[in-house]
Structure formats: structure tokens, C-alpha cells
Amino acid sequence: MLDLSNLSASIAGVSVLREINAQIARGSTVAVVGRNGAGKTTLLRTIMGFVPHGAEGRIRLDGKDLSQVSSHDRPRLGIGYGPEDRVLFPTFTVEENLRFPCEVIRISKKEIDRSLEEVLSIVPELKLLLGRSGAV
Structure with a gap:
């Protein structure tokens, strides 16, 4: 279970996240949705420990x-973050880039397939990109 308790974050003195509370069950798929500038990336970066000095509250796994x-130790615990503007491996397809982090932490193929299908049901347009190069 990923437990966020009163999570707040500031960047360059500007408050971006304010008292976020959430409990996310292990193995679940979550979509973080919002307009540009809403704090989606800051939330993920804070969970990953990339915003240590501007963050308050608790993150428990x-x-x-x-x-x-x-x-850099958090992915070993089972959480990760793939920024939208970067490709993990440019020679991999989009699907291979999505599957690889799960394989590294030894999630079963069946579970990866289930999670990928769940994501595709939420964002069906992604199906068109799965076979493309990750560098595109």
C-alpha cells in the first residue's frame, strides 16, 4: 500500500501540492489526471524523492x-516514475519501454499483461503507439 498523508510540495517557493491524502493498493493501476500545471508531475516526483527539500507530509510504502x-533506492521497493518527455531505451518499442521496469522488479508476465490491458482500457489511443519506436 502506498500511503500519502498530508503531502505538500513547493518548488522555488511556490506551493504546488497542498495536503494530498491517498491510499493506493499494491498492484493497482492509477491514472493521475489534470490540466497543465495542476501538479501531476510534481506529485510523482515528490513520491520518488526528487523534491526532497520542498516536500512536507508522509509517504509510506x-x-x-x-x-x-x-x-534511486525507491524503485527496488516497487515504485517508479517514467517521465513523459524521456525515453528509457530509444531502441525499444513503446510497449517494451512500458514493460521493462515491471520485468526488472520481477512482476509476472500475466500481471504486466493485466496492468497493460487496464491502462489501454483507460487510454485506448495508446494501442496505436505500442509497436512504435520509443524514440518517436
Whole structure:
């Protein structure tokens, strides 16, 4: 369970997130949706530990407080972030780039397939991109 408790974040002194509370069950798929500038990227970057000095509140994963867990150690615990403007591996297809992080942390093919189908049901347009190069 990923538990966000009173999570707030500021960037360059500007408050971007204000007292976010959420509980996300392990294995669930979540879409963070909002207009440009709403704080979606800041939320994900804060969860990953990329906004340490401007963040307040608690982030717990399966009861473990992540405040002392470095950003590069968090994926080993089962959470990750793939920024929209970067490609993990430009020689991989879009689908391979989506599957790879799950495979690294040893999620079963069946579970990856289920999660990918769930995402495709939310964003069906993504089906058109799966076979394309990740660099496109």
C-alpha cells in the first residue's frame, strides 16, 4: 500500500501540492489526471524523492516511511516514475519501454499483461503507439 498523508510540495517557493491524502493498493493501476500545471508531475516526483527539500507530509510504502529512502533506492521497493518527455531505451518499442521496469522488479508476465490491458482500457489511443519506436 502506498500511503500519502498530508503531502505538500513547493518548488522555488511556490506551493504546488497542498495536503494530498491517498491510499493506493499494491498492484493497482492509477491514472493521475489534470490540466497543465495542476501538479501531476510534481506529485510523482515528490513520491520518488526528487523534491526532497520542498516536500512536507508522509509517504509510506507498505508501512515503511520513505523519508530516509533515497530516490534511486525507491524503485527496488516497487515504485517508479517514467517521465513523459524521456525515453528509457530509444531502441525499444513503446510497449517494451512500458514493460521493462515491471520485468526488472520481477512482476509476472500475466500481471504486466493485466496492468497493460487496464491502462489501454483507460487510454485506448495508446494501442496505436505500442509497436512504435520509443524514440518517436
